[in-house]
Amino acid sequence: MQNSAEEDVDLARSRQIAPPPVSKHLQSLLTFFGAVAITLVVHLLISKNEPSAETRYYTIFLCTVLAIAVFTAPAQLFSSAVRRWRQNVHPILAAGTLLLCLWEIITTGLRLLPLPYFPSPAKVLQSLISDYKLLFDSTWHSFVLLLCGYALGVLAGLFSGLCIGWSRQIRYWGMPVLKIVGPIPATAWIPLAMVLSPSGTFSAMALIALAVWFPVTMLTSSGISNTRASYLDVARTLGAGRGYLIFRVAVPAALPNIFIGLFMGLGASFLTLVVAESIGVKSGLGWYVSWAQGWAEYGKVFAALIIMAAFFSSIMTLLFKVRDRVLVWQKGVIKW
Amino acid sequence: MVTLAQTEPAALSLRGISKSFAAPDDPLTRRLALIDISLSLAPGELVALIGPSGCGKSTLLRLIAGLDTPDSGELTIGSEPITAPSAERGLVFQDPNLFPWLTVRRNIEAGLVARGLLREKRAEVDDFMRLVRLETFANAYPHHLSGGMAQRAALARALINHPKVLLLDEPLGALDAFTRMQMQDEVLRLWQARRTTMLLVTHDIDEAIYMSDRIMIMTPTPGRIERKIDIDLSRPRDRSSEAFLRLRSNILEHLHFAGTAPA
Ligand SMILES: Nc1ncnc2c1ncn2[C@@H]1O[C@H](COP(=O)(O)OP(=O)(O)OP(=O)(O)O)[C@@H](O)[C@H]1O
Numbered sequence A: 001m002q003n004s005a006e007e008d009v010d011l012a013r014s015r016q017i018a019p020p021p022v023s024k025h026l027q028s029l030l031t032f033f034g035a036v037a038i039t040l041v042v043h044l045l046i047s048k049n050e051p052s053a054e055t056r057y058y059t060i061f062l063c064t065v066l067a068i069a070v071f072t073a074p075a076q077l078f079s080s081a082v083r084r085w086r087q088n089v090h091p092i093l094a095a096g097t098l099l100l101c102l103w104e105i106i107t108t109g110l111r112l113l114p115l116p117y118f119p120s121p122a123k124v125l126q127s128l129i130s131d132y133k134l135l136f137d138s139t140w141h142s143f144v145l146l147l148c149g150y151a152l153g154v155l156a157g158l159f160s161g162l163c164i165g166w167s168r169q170i171r172y173w174g175m176p177v178l179k180i181v182g183p184i185p186a187t188a189w190i191p192l193a194m195v196l197s198p199s200g201t202f203s204a205m206a207l208i209a210l211a212v213w214f215p216v217t218m219l220t221s222s223g224i225s226n227t228r229a230s231y232l233d234v235a236r237t238l239g240a241g242r243g244y245l246i247f248r249v250a251v252p253a254a255l256p257n258i259f260i261g262l263f264m265g266l267g268a269s270f271l272t273l274v275v276a277e278s279i280g281v282k283s284g285l286g287w288y289v290s291w292a293q294g295w296a297e298y299g300k301v302f303a304a305l306i307i308m309a310a311f312f313s314s315i316m317t318l319l320f321k322v323r324d325r326v327l328v329w330q331k332g333v334i335k336w
Numbered sequence B: 001m002v003t004l005a006q007t008e009p010a011a012l013s014l015r016g017i018s019k020s021f022a023a024p025d026d027p028l029t030r031r032l033a034l035i036d037i038s039l040s041l042a043p044g045e046l047v048a049l050i051g052p053s054g055c056g057k058s059t060l061l062r063l064i065a066g067l068d069t070p071d072s073g074e075l076t077i078g079s080e081p082i083t084a085p086s087a088e089r090g091l092v093f094q095d096p097n098l099f100p101w102l103t104v105r106r107n108i109e110a111g112l113v114a115r116g117l118l119r120e121k122r123a124e125v126d127d128f129m130r131l132v133r134l135e136t137f138a139n140a141y142p143h144h145l146s147g148g149m150a151q152r153a154a155l156a157r158a159l160i161n162h163p164k165v166l167l168l169d170e171p172l173g174a175l176d177a178f179t180r181m182q183m184q185d186e187v188l189r190l191w192q193a194r195r196t197t198m199l200l201v202t203h204d205i206d207e208a209i210y211m212s213d214r215i216m217i218m219t220p221t222p223g224r225i226e227r228k229i230d231i232d233l234s235r236p237r238d239r240s241s242e243a244f245l246r247l248r249s250n251i252l253e254h255l256h257f258a259g260t261a262p263a
């Protein structure tokens, strides 16, 4: 039944684009292709006089993208899914490519920005590739630290949120603590953490956990305590005991809220991770950025920033996917 | 169809029940919602409760279910006093209140899961889904259901526990006339097969006469039972028989009087 409804929607959608508007097609194809071509030409013109060791990778990169744009084009003739996907992503990819082009013009081309601080995209790519080992290592360290800290914070937050949300008594004592201690940014504890803890990594993990703990606790407890009373009443008349009321009624009812807490906690954990790494820990992306800055290697700084962007946004996307799966029952009810 | 092991129906008795709530405009004063309600249902009796909106019907059912406690008075089921909710007193709420995070099937199973009986009685779930004609919606989530379908699912969810006393708060209110009559017959059939003691709140006088052994008419501010009318028609009842229509106009007259009487 659900399936057939979805099929209907699909059908309607495919009908909308059923007669493939050839001109539109070509247009979307040309915008991306054109953008890559322009960027490549601009790059070749500008970097004529640069040392080729510095620009070689970027040239190869642009050529590869161009080749992909050309060779995947025929695929859309056979698959409507590819067609739809291309129509969807081409404009944004084209815009991204043109931004790269603009960046190169401003830096290497017109030299509008002071040089060591704002390297060209070619230079950044070169740094990224030449230092990939250390970058990979740093990413791995950041990942492990983030994962441990986040998991710890989520577990603690879910537990305390559950207790505070469910038990009136615990709420009475716990809420003031939460309200006073929680809003202190986790990074403000760094001086104390460095004194207290034997290892930088351990204190960074504790700080990340603290940063995650607060929003998760807050949102979990409010979700639990705002469970609709009628759901609890229904469950009671069905013979539910306390375990059922908590874990099969209150928790699922609070899940939308809990996910908001998880997202807020994730944002806070990124921030804390980077700050903690650049101060106390001697590894990870945050450390890498400040280390590269110390050597005035701004190409590496930018390379690390790009990795961070990709790394953090993948984790964020993953959490969105998990949420969509867990909250299927909300489908069509809430969108954020 | 559901042909199930008999559970012993239980007698239900209320003596001098009063219940007040804090007034919404002034939390310091309390306003009586029910005053001095006494009634008793014999085991296996089906009693209908009718009365104007706000006269305390839902409040009364919540007290019997054990979800609220009365200010004064005694509630007993069999010889046991009612102190807390229990699976032996099923309540179908005025709103279906299906758990939105569970599929229809899992909603109907909820009572078995809560009591740890799912493994033992899984086969019954299909019976009840067929009873309320929701087999094809087993895996749909509640937001895909119409109001009537949701109410049917809620009915099945309460029935699966085989309660000794079944409390129904306008369970068929959201159904179209045709489905409604079908469901009335289903509920009756179920009641006759299992002889559950039933208390049915309804706004529909025809439904009350068609289904019940006895009708209680309530009047508001504060809610009390104004009149009890025995329905001595043999089953199955004919909605257009003379006796039926006479009862109907009798009750209508009474309700009209009760609705306009000064409090
Ligand atoms: N939790 C509550 N807090 C305060 N007042 C309440 C509460 N529940 C019910 N009341 C009051 O008690 C009275 C009876 O309410 P109740 O819901 O029992 O009416 P009802 O007979 O079921 O009406 P309807 O037919 O519209 O469902 C109303 O005046 C209502 O305002």
Ligand SMILES: [Mg+2]
Residues within 6 Å of the ligand: B057, B058, B059, B094, B169
């Ligand atoms: Mg009501």
